[in-house]
Amino acid sequence: MAHTDVVVTGLGATTPLGGDVASTWDAMLNGQSGVSALTPDWAEQLPVRIAAQLAVEPAELLDRIKLRRLDRSEAIAIIAANQAWADAGLADSGLDSERLGVSVGSGIGGALTLLNQDDILEASGPRRVSPHTIPMLMPNGPAAWVGLELQARAGVHSVASACATGAEAITLGMDMIRAGRADVVVAGGTEAVIHPLPIAGFSSMRAMSTRNDEPEKASRPWDKARDGFVLGEGAGVLVLERADHAAARGAQVYARLAGAGVTSDGYDIVQPHPEGVGAIRAITKAITDADIDRGDIMHVNAHATSTPVGDLAEIKALRQALGDHPVLTATKSMSGHLLGAAGALESIATILAIRDGVVPPTINLDDPDDGLDLDVAANKARHLEIPAALNNSFGFGGHNVALVFTRA
C-alpha cells in the first residue's frame, strides 16, 4: 500500500554526550562515553553509583522562573523541541498551527517532581506542596509543554511504552501525517529520573551495571563482561513533515521515515520473548511498511542495552529478520540508556548515519560474546554507504518498535 511520504526536517537533542545534536553526534563518532560517577550523598548507599548525566544543565538554557514550573523531563523536552523547530526552519514559515501536532513521550514521567514534593509533604505539610506539582508530574506534561511552546493545535499526544516510548512516539507522529491529521509533527521522547528510587528499583531487578569503579566502561553491549544497563537522562526530538509540504517550502530533508513496525509480545511483563518473536515481527512489519527489500537495510542502531540476556536475543531476531549483511551499532555504549528518550536519540543517530555515511561505534566491545555473530562497528566508527537503516526499541511490557529510515 502506498503511503503519504513522511520526511525528517529537523532534529534536536540534549544528552549526556552534548547539549545539542551536533555535539552529541560528534561525541558519538569519537567514541566518547557520557557515563560518570554519581557524586551526591544519596548515591553512597546505592549498589549503583554511576549514570549518564546531561552534558548541559537545563538551567543554562531556560530561565529560573520557567524552570520552577517544569519537571526536569519537561524542561529538556522543551529544549530539544525548540532546537528541532529552529533546525527545521519552521519558526516564521507561516505554518497553520491547526496542522501542527506533537507526539512526545516519557517512560517514567515526572518522577523527580513526585519524589521531591513527597519529601516536602513529609517535612513541611500539605500547604507547602507546590501548586505546580500536578502539571509537573503528569505523564502528558512534556508533550503538553512542547505543544504550548510551539502553539501546536492538531493534537498533543504522550505515548508511554517504557524504553520503546521515543520510537513509538515517532511512529504515532508518522501515523498522524499519513492519516491526514497534521502536516508537521514534533515527535520524540524525554527522560530524567536520576534519583535513588528509580535507581534502586532497576537495581533490585538486577538490570543495572554495578561497574562503579569504571563508569566509562560500564555500558558495554555484546561484550562478554557486560553486567547491565547504565541509566541515562536526556531528550531527543524530530520534526516529521509531509514530504510535499517540506518540498513546497524548500526545507532541508535529513531522511525519509519510510516505515514502522509495532508489536507486543503478550508473553511477560519484563522478559523479552526468548526467541525474539515480537521483535522479528516488528522488524518485518517495518520493512514491509517501508516497501523496501531487507537487503537495502545496511545499518542497524540496535536496542542493545548491555544486559546479558537482551543483547543476544536481539541478535537472534536481527539475524532471522534481516540476515547477516547490516553493520550494527549500540550507541547506548556511549549515551547510556535514556529509557523513554532512547528511541528518539537513536533515531537521530540512525538518520545522521545515513546522511553522513558513517556508523558510530559501539565502545567497550573488547571481548565480543560468543553469541554475537553479526558485524558490529566495534570501538571505531565505520564509513559505509547507507541507503536504508533500522532502529530498534523494546520496552518493559513487551513493546517492540522498529523504524526504517531511508536516504532523502
Next chain:
Amino acid sequence: MTRDEITTGLAEILEEVAGVTPDDVAEGKSFTDDLDVDSLSMVEVVVAAEEKFGVKIPDNEVQNLKTVGDAVSYIEAQS
C-alpha cells in the same frame, strides 16, 4: 511593620516566585493584570507571604486581594 516594608517584602516574594522586577511592585498594581502573576503563582505568593509575615491568608480572602495595596492592607491588619 510599615506599609512600605510590607510592600518591599512582597516584592521580594514576587521576584522569587514569579520573576517580577521589584521596581514594578507598587500598591496600585494588580497582581494579574499588571504584574502577570497567574493563579498558580498567586498560590505560591500567598504561602510565602504567610510565612514571611506570620499571618494567615485563607483561600476565600485571596480573591479579594486584587492589588499589591489590597495585600498590604490585609497583612497590615493581621499582623
